Amino acid sequence: MRITAAQRTENENRIRAAMDRLLRGEIPLGGKCDIKTLAHESAVDRTAFYGCRPYAHLRVEFEHRLQALQGAGEIPDPREAQITRLKTEITKLKERLTQSEQTIDELTDFRTLALARLAAQHEEIVWLRESAARTNRVTLLPAERTTTVGSCS
Incomplete structure (x- = not known):
C-alpha cells in the first residue's frame, strides 16, 4: 500500500518527535533508546527503517545523534x-x-x-x-686495690 506525501511527512514528523524524546532520555517503560522503540513510539513499522525503505535516512540520523551523545559522555537511556x-x-x-x-x-x-x-x-x-644453670661456678674478680703513693724520706 502506497502512502501519500502528506502521510509520509506526518510519519516523518512523528518519527522526529519520538527521536527527540528518546534522545532526551524519555524512554517508555520496557523500551530502550533504539530503533525498535523509535518505531513503536512513532507508530511506524520497524522494517521501514532498513534497507532502501522510506525512513532509512531517519534511522541513520537517529544512530548518528545517539553516537554523538554517547561520544559527549551523555547516555540518554x-x-x-x-x-x-x-x-x-x-x-x-x-x-x-x-x-x-x-x-x-x-x-x-x-x-x-x-x-x-x-x-x-x-x-x-x-x-x-x-x-647459665649448668655452670655453678661463678668466678669472682679480685677487688680493686687502692694504693697510695707515699713520700720517701
Whole structure:
C-alpha cells in the first residue's frame, strides 16, 4: 500500500518527535533508546527503517545523534547509563579487592616472619638460661686495690 506525501511527512514528523524524546532520555517503560522503540513510539513499522525503505535516512540520523551523545559522555537511556556506571563500579571494586588481597598476603608473610624470629629468640633465651644453670661456678674478680703513693724520706 502506497502512502501519500502528506502521510509520509506526518510519519516523518512523528518519527522526529519520538527521536527527540528518546534522545532526551524519555524512554517508555520496557523500551530502550533504539530503533525498535523509535518505531513503536512513532507508530511506524520497524522494517521501514532498513534497507532502501522510506525512513532509512531517519534511522541513520537517529544512530548518528545517539553516537554523538554517547561520544559527549551523555547516555540518554537510563538503563544503559546504569549499566555503564555499574561496570565502572565493578572495575573499581575488583581493583580494590586485588589491592586488599595483596596487602593481606604481605601482612601474612610479615606475621610468619615475625613469629619465626620470636620462636628463634625464645629458643636462644632458653638455651642461655640452661647454660647459665649448668655452670655453678661463678668466678669472682679480685677487688680493686687502692694504693697510695707515699713520700720517701
